[in-house]
Amino acid sequence: MAKVKGTIVVDIEKCKGCEICVTACPTSVISMSVEVNGKGYPYAYLNDPDGCTGCSNCAIVCPDGVITVYRQKIG
Amino acid sequence: MAEKVVNQEMIKPENLVYQKTKVLNDNVMHYCPGCGHGTAHRIIAEVIEEMDIQSEIIGIAPVGCSVLMYNYFNVDMQEAAHGRAPAVGTAVKRLLPEKFVFTYQGDGDLAAIGTAETIHACNRGENITMFFINNGIYGMTGGQMAPTTLEGMKSSTSPYGRDIPMMGNPLKMTELVAQLPGTCYVTRQAVHDPSHVRKTKKAVRKALEYQKKNMGTSFIEIVSNCNSGWKMAPVEAxxxxxxxxxxxxxxGDLKVPEEK
Structure with a gap:
């Protein structure tokens, strides 16, 4: 089975820290940052680069559309 | 702390699987964190992009939290007075029948002050698509009780919970318009998790396809959260x-046209 690896890019300044992507992530690899962005919100980030499968669940539930998803087949 | 972008080598255009649609512009939405309006806007915009009708669609903005939605969509928009979006949508569609027309309203707009316009537009079978965002509260004005507030639900004007003998029953607008002969497609969806977002997107696509075939009013209710009005964190809401x-x-679907 070809392995799929993914990654996300979060537009940090537009993220409002609602954490809906954290609950939507099936592999639980999204966390909220400790530091805050320019508006004072903690923002989402990928905490485990190897865990993301690029399923884009986080991106389609993001109310502000700040997540961009990339996916690549490995092997 | 280090830069939070990981797997830098994967970030190439050929690996892209999802990005924000170009039908929404780059303005930051004014909605509260976690508000369903943002997701609803995005899936409508994605369907517009998929159907390639960006230059042929006209949106009618409501009054309520989504009053500034014309700031976010890269399509032609017209603002309507409070509750009058179906009436304005009717006019636009009758003058420009070859264009797609959608209205987007909250529950204070569509189910309270705009009840008459909604019911009559649906009863006439105006060939428009209506989006109804139901969060059971007046979000913009400070969480007052709306017609769709649930029994026992607390709001700023029903601090002990909605009392049915005193304040009446919650209104099920979608069931109401499903009975009218003018509607072709009536459904209730939600946008709180990935599976429901996908289902809602399919419903939006169907509704606009039915509009293309001149089949009558299509009505999509999206049950949404109002974490500020409900005084909860987004996930809790x-x-x-x-x-x-x-x-x-x-x-689920309340009314689906028979396939011809």
Whole structure:
């Protein structure tokens, strides 16, 4: 089975820290940052680069559309 | 702390699987964190992009939290007076019948002050698509009780919970318009988790396809959260919605046209 690896890019300044992507992530690899962005919100980030499968669940539930998803087949 | 972007080598255009649609512009939405309006806007915009009708669609903005939605869509928009979006949508569609027309309203707009316009537009079978965002509260003005507020639900004007003998019953707008002969497609959806977002997107696509075939009014209710009005964290508000809103507002299609 070809392995799929993914990654996300979060537009940090537009993220409002609602954490809906954290609950939507099936592999639980999204966390909220400790530091805050320019508006004072903690923002989402990928905490485990190897865990993301690029399923884009986080991106389609993001109310502000700040997540961009990339996916690549490995092997 | 280090830069949070990981797997830098994967970030190439050929690996892209999802990005924000170009039908929405780069303005930051004014909605509260976790508000369902943002997701609803995005899936409507994605369907517009998929159907390639960006230059042929006209949106009617309501009054309520989404009053500034014309700031976010890269399509032609017209603002309507409070509750009058179906009437304005009727006019636009009759003058420009070859264009697609959608209205987008909250529950204070569509189910309270705009009840008459909604029911009559649906009864006439105006060939428009209506989006109804139901969060059971007047979000913009400070969480007052709306017609769709659930029994026992607390709001700033029903601090002890909605009392049915005193304040009346919650209104099920979608069930009401499903009975009217003018509507072709009536459905209730939600946008709180990935599977429901996908289902809602399919419903939006169907509704616009039916409009293309001149089949009558299509009406999509999206049950949404209002975490500021409900005074909850976004994820908690979504869980509350699943436990309390869905039993009273069950999801699914109420009316589907027969395939010809």
């Amino acid at each position: 979504n869980n509350w919605m699943v436990e309390n809103m869905f039993p009273f507002f069950p999801l």
